[in-house]
Amino acid sequence: MKSLKVLIALTLVMVVSAIAIASLGSFKSGYEIGDAVGDFRLKNVDGSMVSLSDFEEAKGFIVVFTCNTCPFAIANQERIQALDTQFKPKGYPVIAINPNDPEIQAGESFTEMQDLAASKQFTYPYLYDANHEIYAEYGATKTPHVYVLQKKDDALEVKYIGAIDDSVRDASTVTTFFVAQAVEALLNDQEVNPETTKAIGCSIKA
Template structure:
């Protein structure tokens, strides 16, 4: 895993820990872009509203090429496959321009979802407008909404991408557990680290 985080690869990454995006959603904001149709790796068109769960919805901006996504991907898959049965819908969204990031095209998404065993929708944001609506800037970046569609958590998966055994704070999983239990969420935003989203040009 250490090899994935060399100085060379780090040069291509954006460290969101320095500052959260000014345009990102704030705690309590409503889920945007909930009616936008996005193509899933199954070939079906899906909206965030359709994928929403009775108790909440988790939207994760992801991709195929990013070493940070790859480091967290097993944990993302496990949580994403578990939550829908508990009432939290899950959608992974790829907003990257495949012309800028080879390996992020639709065919690669299909292969990636199959390899990782995703049972939740992995969709392509074909205009990148969903990412813009969320203010998302990197991958992975999680947005957890409650059953009323209000943002209750935004940020990192946990505090250690490289070594799952050394995780001290399971930010996203803990937020989901608290939401399901009806408890206050202790950490509503955690600074995240990831690769820069390369959005398609507007127009």
């Protein structure tokens, strides 16, 4: 009888484990290539509320999850600015979003975001993900973490996810400009290659 009870218990454990594994397998954490993204409405450093739908003439977006204090994000500030300068006139503006919680990571308050944007003269929106929901919806895990979106009919489709380029710290050693390549491909009706790369940076603090 004792052996039967043990066998039943083991069987129950295996069934529960199988269900849990199946559930994990079907769980989707963030957007993937080809997904249509939802819109958002976040506060910009100039005090305005910004949504992707505000940019009626845009062909797509370069959405960058970044922040004030991460050394990797700091090392990429000029490159993010360069992307906006290069591609906003072509219909792909940069939209930067700070997902960090200032109560967890010092230096990430909205006021400090305003100070940084002013000192660096950002030409793109720098939005505060105050409820720390948008980064999770996208599946962003690092700063910086980039998503290139393309307008298709009434939707925005994910075309690239990952790093800005292949040199996370030193801009002088870049050999492959992943985001720039992706946007140029879209502008020329070509396939994006690669569609994904590994985002390297600080973990999001939220």
